Amino acid sequence: MNGLTQDDLALLRQNPVFAGLKDATFLQVAGSVTVQTFPKHNLIFQAGDRASHFFLITSGAVQLFRSDTDGVEKTVNLFRRPQSFGEAVMFLERTFPVSAQTLQESRLLRVDAAPLMSLLKADPEIGLGLLAAMSAHLKLLVDEITLLRAPTARHRVAEFILRQVHKLEGAATFDLPYSKTAIARRLDISPEVLSRTFAGLRKDGVSVKGRTVTVADIGLLYRQVGLDNGS
Amino acid sequence: MNGLTQDDLALLRQNPVFAGLKDATFLQVAGSVTVQTFPKHNLIFQAGDRASHFFLITSGAVQLFRSDTDGVEKTVNLFRRPQSFGEAVMFLERTFPVSAQTLQESRLLRVDAAPLMSLLKADPEIGLGLLAAMSAHLKLLVDEITLLRAPTARHRVAEFILRQVHKLEGAATFDLPYSKTAIARRLDISPEVLSRTFAGLRKDGVSVKGRTVTVADIGLLYRQVGLDNGS
DNA sequence: CGAGTTCCTTGATATGTATCAATAAGCCCG
DNA sequence: CGGGCTTATTGATACATATCAAGGAACTCG
Numbered sequence: 001m002n003g004l005t006q007d008d009l010a011l012l013r014q015n016p017v018f019a020g021l022k023d024a025t026f027l028q029v030a031g032s033v034t035v036q037t038f039p040k041h042n043l044i045f046q047a048g049d050r051a052s053h054f055f056l057i058t059s060g061a062v063q064l065f066r067s068d069t070d071g072v073e074k075t076v077n078l079f080r081r082p083q084s085f086g087e088a089v090m091f092l093e094r095t096f097p098v099s100a101q102t103l104q105e106s107r108l109l110r111v112d113a114a115p116l117m118s119l120l121k122a123d124p125e126i127g128l129g130l131l132a133a134m135s136a137h138l139k140l141l142v143d144e145i146t147l148l149r150a151p152t153a154r155h156r157v158a159e160f161i162l163r164q165v166h167k168l169e170g171a172a173t174f175d176l177p178y179s180k181t182a183i184a185r186r187l188d189i190s191p192e193v194l195s196r197t198f199a200g201l202r203k204d205g206v207s208v209k210g211r212t213v214t215v216a217d218i219g220l221l222y223r224q225v226g227l228d229n230g231s
Numbered sequence: 232m233n234g235l236t237q238d239d240l241a242l243l244r245q246n247p248v249f250a251g252l253k254d255a256t257f258l259q260v261a262g263s264v265t266v267q268t269f270p271k272h273n274l275i276f277q278a279g280d281r282a283s284h285f286f287l288i289t290s291g292a293v294q295l296f297r298s299d300t301d302g303v304e305k306t307v308n309l310f311r312r313p314q315s316f317g318e319a320v321m322f323l324e325r326t327f328p329v330s331a332q333t334l335q336e337s338r339l340l341r342v343d344a345a346p347l348m349s350l351l352k353a354d355p356e357i358g359l360g361l362l363a364a365m366s367a368h369l370k371l372l373v374d375e376i377t378l379l380r381a382p383t384a385r386h387r388v389a390e391f392i393l394r395q396v397h398k399l400e401g402a403a404t405f406d407l408p409y410s411k412t413a414i415a416r417r418l419d420i421s422p423e424v425l426s427r428t429f430a431g432l433r434k435d436g437v438s439v440k441g442r443t444v445t446v447a448d449i450g451l452l453y454r455q456v457g458l459d460n461g462s
Numbered sequence: 463c464g465a466g467t468t469c470c471t472t473g474a475t476a477t478g479t480a481t482c483a484a485t486a487a488g489c490c491c492g
Numbered sequence: 493c494g495g496g497c498t499t500a501t502t503g504a505t506a507c508a509t510a511t512c513a514a515g516g517a518a519c520t521c522g
Contacts, residue, residue: 121355125323131322136319138369138372139247152508154508167334196472420480
C-alpha cells in the first residue's frame with residue numbers, strides 16, 4: 001500500500017488521464033502514486049523544473065504563478081479538488097512553464113510520469129486506448145453542454161427525448177434510462193418542471209406512462225424544438 | 232487538393248482528434264482526408280469491418296445500428312453535423328462493433344487511419360501531444376459545465392469573476408477578457424441580466440468600471456455564492 | 463394483501479430571467 | 493471635435509422556473 005484511500009482511488013479514476021485505462025493498467029499506475037501534504041504557501045515546483053510528475057488535489061488549493069523579472073507574482077491559475085495540474089506538460093515531456101505553490105495546507109496525489117510514460121511507450125495500445133477514451137469523453141461533454149445551453153426546459157426535455165430515440169422521423173417508443181428525478185437533475189431542472197414539461201408535450205404526441213415514452217411524430221418534435229432534422 | 236472546403240478544414244480542426252495537432256501535422260493529415268457523399272439509406276460500414284478510418288459529418292445524418300439475429304435493426308446512435316463517429320474504434324485498431332448507414336443524403340469527411348496512425352507510431356510525441364491537448368480540452372469543458380450548472384445568474388457571474396481573479400481572499404482588480412456581450416453569451420444569460428447582476432454585486436464590493444473589475448473581498452464573494460474557499 | 467416508503471404529479475405562489483424599449487456611454491473615424 | 497455606430501445600462505413587463513405543499517401512484521417488504 002502507498003497510503004491511498006478509496007476516495008483517492010476514485011478521484012484518480014475519474015480523472016481524464018486515468019479514466020480510459022483498463023482496470024489492470026490503472027491499478028499498476030496507481031501503485032506508484034504517492035500522497036504528499038504541504039503546509040500553506042509551500043512551493044510545489046518551480047518554473048523550469050522538469051515535469052516528471054503531475055498532481056491531483058484532494059484538499060486545499062494550489063496556485064500556478066509566474067514570477068516576473070521584477071519579482072512580482074502573477075497568478076495564472078488556481079486549482080482545487082478534484083482538479084489536477086501539470087499533466088499536459090508531463091505528456092509533452094517539457095519543463096513546467098510556471099511555478100506552483102499551495103495557498104492553504106493541501107493534500108496532493110503525486111503521479112510520477114515514469115511509470116505511466118514507460119507503459120505508454122512499451123505498449124502503444126495504451127496510449128491509443130487513452131486517446132479513444134478521451135475522445136469519447138469529449139463527445140459526451142460537448143453533448144452535455146449543448147443540452148445545458150438549450151434555452152427552455154421544453155427544449156432540454158425534447159433534446160433528451162430525441163437523443164434516446166435515435167431516429168429522425170416517424171414514431172418511436174423507448175424506456176427512460178433512469179428515474180425521472182435523476183433525469184431532471186441531469187437536465188438541470190426541477191422534477192416538477194420535468195413532470196409538467198412531459199405533460200405539456202402530450203399535445204405534441206409525446207406520451208409518458210411510467211418509464212415508457214411514446215413519440216407519435218419525431219419530425220414534429222424536431223420542429224417544436226426549432227431543430228432541423230434535415231427533411 | 233482533395234476537394235476540402237474551408238468549412239471542412241475548420242470542422243476537422245475543431246474535432247478533438249485534430250484540435251491538439253500542430254498546424255503542420257494537421258495539414259499533413261488533412262491532406263489525406265477525402266470527401267464522400269452518400270445517398271439516403273446507404274450503408275457506410277458494417278459491423279465487423281476493420282476500422283481503418285473514421286468519419287466526420289458535414290451534412291446529413293448517420294445512424295449507427297446493430298442487426299439482431301432476427302434481422303431487426305436497433306439504432307445505437309444518431310450523428311449529425313459536426314459530429315464524428317468511429318474514431319474511438321479506429322484508435323483501438325479494432326473492428327466496428329456496429330454498422331452505419333445514412334438516414335438522408337449525407338456528405339462525410341473520411342479520415343483514414345493509416346496516415347494518422349503511422350504518424351502516431353513514428354513520432355510518439357504526436358500522440359502525447361494529442362493526449363496533452365485532449366486533457367486540457369477536457370478540463371475546459373468540465374469547467375464550462377460547472378459554470379452552466381450554477382443555479383442563478385448571480386452565481387454564474389460570481390464564478391466567472393472568481394475564475395479571473397485566481398485568488399482565494401483579499402482584494403483584486405482585473406480586466407474583463409472580452410466584451411460584456413460576449414461574457415453574457417458565454418454564461419448563457421442576457422446582456423441585460425449581466426449588467427444588472429454586476430450592479431447587484433456592487434453592494435458586495437464588486438465594482439465594474441468599463442472593462443475593469445475590482446473585488447474588495449474575494450472571500451465574501453465565495454461565501455455569497457455558497458462556495459467554500461476553504462478558509 | 464397492506465403499511466410504509468419513495469417517487470411522481472398537480473396546484474399555488476414567489477422569484478428570476480428574457481424581452482422590449484428607451485436612454486446613455488463608449489468608440490471609431492473623418 | 494462631433495456624427496454615427498456599437499455596446500452597455502436601466503425600466504417595465506411577460507414569461508419561465510423554482511419552491512412549497514398536498515395528494516396520488518408505484519414499489520418493497522413483511
